[in-house]
Amino acid sequence: MKTRHDSHSGLALFAAELRAFRVKAGFSQEGLGERINFSPSLVAMVEGLRRAPTLQFAQRCDDALGTPGTFTRLQQFARKEALPSWFQPYADIEATATQLRSWQPAFVEGLLQTEDYARAVLSARPNTSHDDIEQLVTARMARQVILDRPDPPLLWAVIDEGALHRRIGSEKIMRDQFLHLAQMALRPNITIEVVPFSAGGHYALLGALNIIESDGAPRVGYLETANEGYIVETPATIAAMMLTFDTVRAETLSRGASLDFIRNRADTAWT
Secondary structure: OOOOOOOHHHHHHHHHHHHHHHHHOOOOHHHHHHHOOHHHHHHHHHHOOOOOHHHHHHHHHHHHHHHOOHHHHHHHHHHHOOOOOHHHHHHHHHOOEEEEEEOOOOOOHHOOOHHHHHHHHOOOOOOOOOHHHHHHHHHHHHHHHHHHHOOOOEEEEEHHHHHOOOOOOOOHHHHHHHHHHHHOOOOEEEOOOOOOEEEEEEEEEOOEEEEEEEEOOEEEEEEEEEEEEEEOOOOHHHHHHHHHHHHOOOOOHHHHHHHHHHHHHHOOOOO
């Protein structure tokens, strides 16, 4: 992944405005870092276009510099710069979703990943620098803000049991991820269901899929390979994806049993 450094990119605009307002307010990078409770090195990396700002970082900059939501708005543009170009159109659609259906045979759904789990997953990308991985992690975490909206989308996340046995990173990372899943599953707008190994082989194991609904818009599908993703809009293909999703969901444990399974994975020793 390569970050755009031209003056029109979201990251460059955020960095230029941050530097200008910081200097005007009389803060050094160290001083601003102390004021917003972030490290001076992070402030330097954001201004140097080496790290995408998080929403929390932007909100604290607005508070410290007295700007009326300026950096919060700019962050929405800047975060997209950290996403692969092929993923950005999907991120735009996802941001307006009222309903999301997700089937994941290999990993936890991105909207439900902890930061450490996401970092462990993304660190496996070949030929990707540490800074690029950190920007990808930041962008993935920023996508999750839609679940904290006043009117969050309904999310049906169906996960294969295999994804909950595959160790990603350390034992602590996995335990924290399970605890996070269990906590998110308690939200009224989120349903997390597990397809157990006892379901046997099924067609949906061939790949992950997402289906998005937004008010006043047709359903949109998303399919991802190891290298890139594809937005799907053809009604016949969307119908086939819905059938696949409904078929695999019929194999899941109940919502309560799925929650018990996830909690049990957090409580037992890693095997």
